[in-house]
Amino acid sequence: MPEYREYTYDVLIVGAGGAGLRAAIEAAASGVTVGVVTKSLLGKAHTVMAEGGVAAAMANVDDRDNWKVHFSDTMRGGQYLNNCRMAELHAREAPDRVRELESWGALFDRTKDGKILQRNFGGHRYPRLAHVGDRTGLEMIRTLQDHGIHQGMEVHMECTILTLLTSGGRITGAFGYDRERGHFMLWKAKAVVLCTGGIGRAFKISSNSWEYTGDGHSLAYHAGAELMDMEFVQFHPTGMVWPPSVAGILVTEGVRGEGGVLRNSEGRRFMFDDIPDLYKNQTADSEEEGWRYTQGDKNARRPPELLTRDHVARCINREVKAGRGSPHGGVFLDIAWIKQHIPTAEEHIKKKLPSMYHQFKQLADIDITKVPMEVGPTTHYMMGGVRVDGDTQMSTLPGLFAAGECAAGLHGANRLGGNSLSDLLVFGKRAGQYAAEFARAHSAESIDAAQIDAAAARSMEAFNRGAKGERPYQIQYDLQEKMQELVGIVRMESEMKQALEVIEKLHVREANVGIDGNRQYNNGWHTAMDLRHLLTVSEAITRAAILRQESRGAQFREDFQSKDPEWGKYNLVIKKTDSGMAVEKRPVPELPVELKQIVEEMK
Amino acid sequence: MSQATFRIWRSNGEGGAFQDYKTEVSEGMVVLDAVHKIQAEQAGDMAVRWNCKAGKCGSCSAEINGNPRLMCMTRLNELPMEEPVTVEPMHAFPLIKDLVTDVSWNYEVKKKIKKFKPRAPDAPDGTWRMQQVDVDRVQEFRKCIECYLCQDVCHVLREHDKHDVFIGPRFLVYTAALEMHPLDTENRLQELKDDHGVGYCNITTCCRQVCPEGITITENAIIPLKERVCDEYYDPLKKLFRMFTGK
Ligand SMILES: Cc1cc2nc3c(=O)[nH]c(=O)nc-3n(C[C@H](O)[C@H](O)[C@H](O)COP(=O)(O)OP(=O)(O)OC[C@H]3O[C@@H](n4cnc5c(N)ncnc54)[C@H](O)[C@@H]3O)c2cc1C
Ligand code: SF4
Ligand code: SF4
Ligand code: FES
Numbered sequence: 001m002p003e004y005r006e007y008t009y010d011v012l013i014v015g016a017g018g019a020g021l022r023a024a025i026e027a028a029a030s031g032v033t034v035g036v037v038t039k040s041l042l043g044k045a046h047t048v049m050a051e052g053g054v055a056a057a058m059a060n061v062d063d064r065d066n067w068k069v070h071f072s073d074t075m076r077g078g079q080y081l082n083n084c085r086m087a088e089l090h091a092r093e094a095p096d097r098v099r100e101l102e103s104w105g106a107l108f109d110r111t112k113d114g115k116i117l118q119r120n121f122g123g124h125r126y127p128r129l130a131h132v133g134d135r136t137g138l139e140m141i142r143t144l145q146d147h148g149i150h151q152g153m154e155v156h157m158e159c160t161i162l163t164l165l166t167s168g169g170r171i172t173g174a175f176g177y178d179r180e181r182g183h184f185m186l187w188k189a190k191a192v193v194l195c196t197g198g199i200g201r202a203f204k205i206s207s208n209s210w211e212y213t214g215d216g217h218s219l220a221y222h223a224g225a226e227l228m229d230m231e232f233v234q235f236h237p238t239g240m241v242w243p244p245s246v247a248g249i250l251v252t253e254g255v256r257g258e259g260g261v262l263r264n265s266e267g268r269r270f271m272f273d274d275i276p277d278l279y280k281n282q283t284a285d286s287e288e289e290g291w292r293y294t295q296g297d298k299n300a301r302r303p304p305e306l307l308t309r310d311h312v313a314r315c316i317n318r319e320v321k322a323g324r325g326s327p328h329g330g331v332f333l334d335i336a337w338i339k340q341h342i343p344t345a346e347e348h349i350k351k352k353l354p355s356m357y358h359q360f361k362q363l364a365d366i367d368i369t370k371v372p373m374e375v376g377p378t379t380h381y382m383m384g385g386v387r388v389d390g391d392t393q394m395s396t397l398p399g400l401f402a403a404g405e406c407a408a409g410l411h412g413a414n415r416l417g418g419n420s421l422s423d424l425l426v427f428g429k430r431a432g433q434y435a436a437e438f439a440r441a442h443s444a445e446s447i448d449a450a451q452i453d454a455a456a457a458r459s460m461e462a463f464n465r466g467a468k469g470e471r472p473y474q475i476q477y478d479l480q481e482k483m484q485e486l487v488g489i490v491r492m493e494s495e496m497k498q499a500l501e502v503i504e505k506l507h508v509r510e511a512n513v514g515i516d517g518n519r520q521y522n523n524g525w526h527t528a529m530d531l532r533h534l535l536t537v538s539e540a541i542t543r544a545a546i547l548r549q550e551s552r553g554a555q556f557r558e559d560f561q562s563k564d565p566e567w568g569k570y571n572l573v574i575k576k577t578d579s580g581m582a583v584e585k586r587p588v589p590e591l592p593v594e595l596k597q598i599v600e601e602m603k
Numbered sequence: 604m605s606q607a608t609f610r611i612w613r614s615n616g617e618g619g620a621f622q623d624y625k626t627e628v629s630e631g632m633v634v635l636d637a638v639h640k641i642q643a644e645q646a647g648d649m650a651v652r653w654n655c656k657a658g659k660c661g662s663c664s665a666e667i668n669g670n671p672r673l674m675c676m677t678r679l680n681e682l683p684m685e686e687p688v689t690v691e692p693m694h695a696f697p698l699i700k701d702l703v704t705d706v707s708w709n710y711e712v713k714k715k716i717k718k719f720k721p722r723a724p725d726a727p728d729g730t731w732r733m734q735q736v737d738v739d740r741v742q743e744f745r746k747c748i749e750c751y752l753c754q755d756v757c758h759v760l761r762e763h764d765k766h767d768v769f770i771g772p773r774f775l776v777y778t779a780a781l782e783m784h785p786l787d788t789e790n791r792l793q794e795l796k797d798d799h800g801v802g803y804c805n806i807t808t809c810c811r812q813v814c815p816e817g818i819t820i821t822e823n824a825i826i827p828l829k830e831r832v833c834d835e836y837y838d839p840l841k842k843l844f845r846m847f848t849g850k
Binding site: 040041042043044046048049099102103104105107109110113114115116132133135137138139142146147149150157180209210211242243244245246249250355358359362363364471472473474515516517518520521522523524525 | 615616629630631632633636642643647648649650651652653654655656657658659660661662676678699700701703705706707710713714718719721724729730731732733734735738741742745746747748749781784786787
């Protein structure tokens with residue numbers, strides 16, 4: 001038996017980003033005991049990086065907005081593969097969730113009449129994103145953190161879950177380790193909520209932090225829960241491309257929302273050249289109209305730079321491939337040009353986009369108030385995740401819940417910017433509420449000690465091999481390199497089959513990883529244990545992407561370039577079976593009549 | 604590409620020593636890149652804390668050539684690369700391993716500060732009205748990424764170890780954000796004076812100078828707090844008033 005520390009809670013929350021903290025607050029408020037486990041320190045989770053804002057149809061800036069418009073925007077963005085119940089709940093409940101943050105101390109930017117200000121963002125018909133300059137995620141996580149610490153939850157910082165524990169077809173807790181001290185930990189719980197975020201570290205160019213190794217996806221999968229929509233990985237159109245060491249760092253869509261434009265090396269606004277039919281009616285037909293839109297003219301339509309992310313990312317990719325890119329392999333994003341319209345542009349830009357100004361100044365020696373930035377696509381967001389019930393967020397494994405980026409459903413084939421922060425609030429709360437209910441309704445199951453032994457033994461193998469084994473870092477780099485190359489923005493069956501072979505080989509190398517030193521704060525050890533998750537999600541992405549023989553939302557297939565209505569009827573579900581990973585087609589649930597009507601009306 | 608030397612603090616918690624690592628560096632690299640490279644190629648078990656690599660999370664605080672900085676926002680081309688670059692952990696907190704310190708004290712301190720308590724909503728729908736000018740000041744404080752570099756550099760904590768009686772600049776900023784929040788109705792002045800030790804700060808401005816978010820910690824947060832405490836407790840009229848009312 002391995003030695004470990006033991007804790008018991010009614011509800012265990014894995015992850016302390018927006019979703020995890022919101023879930024913990026809700027569960028704790030309902031009177032159950034709550035433990036929160038997070039890989040990093042409290043307040044550092046990925047949510048802290050979110051920039052642009054949180055989407056909620058509060059109609060503070062444009063009174064034509066309401067939940068129905070938000071719902072239909074979300075469905076259109078997701079190309080109708082969304083879980084419509086989640087899209088409905090999200091659109092209905094987001095405004096209250098945002099206002100609630102204000103009652104907990106958040107300070108959003110204001111409108112002239114003193115309400116929460118909202119800004120334009122790609123795919124949203126009206127200005128809808130509540131924001132704080134370009135540091136909305138920081139405001140959100142700090143608000144939840146500062147409120148949460150007084151709610152009676154216990155937080156285990158810098159602890160990592162290695163495996164979920166099950167007995168008799170139900171969740172019984174989780175096993176992991178404490179990074180700072182190096183010892184193992186057992187958390188017994190009646191309900192577990194996964195709020196572990198995304199998978200961006202499976203790719204080389206990514207806006208995501210080190211934590212994004214797909215842990216929740218992989219933990220759920222190995223525990224027997226179903227995953228869904230894994231083929232849909234969002235590539236954000238604008239990441240930094242230079243200098244190399246910062247390639248991938250996000251350049252917020254807010255830049256385009258504030259009037260920034262994309263140009264190729266010929267100076268042409270190439271986004272005007274390719275506007276999808278679905279969006280023709282809503283897109284400006286002149287540069288002048290586009291500018292008016294960004295400045296709040298309600299009669300203007302949005303510039304094509306604010307089309308959905310998948311589309312903008314592909315257009316950029318096309319310009320670069322056609323040799324019309326910028327010197328370092330991107331295109332130009334120009335916000336400095338607005339000085340033609342705004343005499344105080346320099347101050348204006350610094351006020352509206354302070355972090356972007358500093359990011360470029362500090363990391364690239366570029367003053368964005370004077371010269372254009374160079375940008376290119378970067379791996380950004382995972383639409384796919386644990387398949388959950390739309391109301392309760394429970395997975396197909398009883399007692400296991402998921403919320404936030406690691407859950408699937410709300411975003412379908414493509415997420416709209418700003419819809420993630422609102423997702424965290426709406427479904428974090430719901431997951432916390434229903435997990436607490438589940439915990440109250442069930443007694444604790446006994447722990448299966450064999451599962452603990454196996455997990456501990458597996459994680460110690462790398463030490464046993466020591467210097468004889470291979471270092472984990474190179475395996476991670478090789479995976480990232482290949483996923484970027486073979487399962488990236490533009491996909492093809494032959495390449496993806498190759499990727500599966502690569503993953504197979506990397507599994508063999510992973511089984512031979514060796515590390516030095518002791519267990520305390522050992523980054524090598526941690527990286528070694530992350531590998532299994534990265535390989536699992538990479539395989540899931542690749543298998544689903546191969547099966548979906550069409551281009552839709554975030555998935556673009558070179559060999560099947562158009563959208564196929566037949567494929568629009570299915571989500572792809574991934575499940576662990578005795579013979580390995582299985583992918584299967586599952587019909588998209590029919591839209592109820594009321595929702596169908598809304599979608600029709602808003603077309 | 605050129606070679607550079609990094610002199611990195613290695614320790615398993617007790618004792619420790621600098622160790623030199625030579626590695627290739629290229630254009631645009633930041634200190635964190637170099638540390639990662641060394642970790643991947645030469646020192647697999649080296650402990651370093653980081654997360655966003657974009658100056659947003661405040662995880663990668665360290666002392667670079669003696670200056671408290673974020674490793675992910677310190678470009679090599681700002682440093683004299685002909686000499687070894689020293690990288691060591693923050694000094695004001697107990698060391699865990701190599702570059703990683705135990706910052707849990709900060710989380711305990713925050714819990715002791717009375718939480719936000721809003722006034723009743725302004726509008727019937729349960730919302731408030733605030734003007735941008737009224738939130739600007741507090742928004743400055745809320746930019747804080749909790750990197751604790753200001754705590755690290757403050758002599759009251761770093762040299763005099765007053766962790767028991769002084770909350771440090773980070774939490775003075777936090778208190779200021781609550782006290783100056785347009786909606787807040789709580790009063791935190793008594794603790795600020797008696798338990799949180801605002802009086803220990805002698806306005807050296809060291810904290811302000813290292814803040815990566817450029818928060819004007821001393822002028823905008825600490826001095827106004829000191830003034831409020833003064834007005835409340837050292838104003839002769841108020842003192843008299845308290846004597847009579849017993850408040
Ligand atoms: C640069 C950037 C900008 C963005 N801007 C926006 C925006 O403007 N608007 C918007 O809506 N969305 C935005 N997004 C997306 C959004 O920020 C994320 O999708 C969202 O924050 C995810 O939140 P979460 O709560 O699901 O997970 P996270 O905040 O990532 O939290 C995950 C938590 O899980 C923990 N964890 C993970 N694995 C384990 C494990 N094995 N054991 C224990 N703990 C674990 C982590 O430590 C962390 O605490 C942006 C994303 C990026 C990268
Ligand atoms: S100004 Fe005050 S808080 Fe800041 S470093 Fe000096 S003594 Fe410390
Ligand atoms: S006030 Fe500045 S230096 Fe201090 S913790 Fe916050 S961001 Fe860091
Ligand atoms: S890693 Fe987040 S601030 Fe440096």
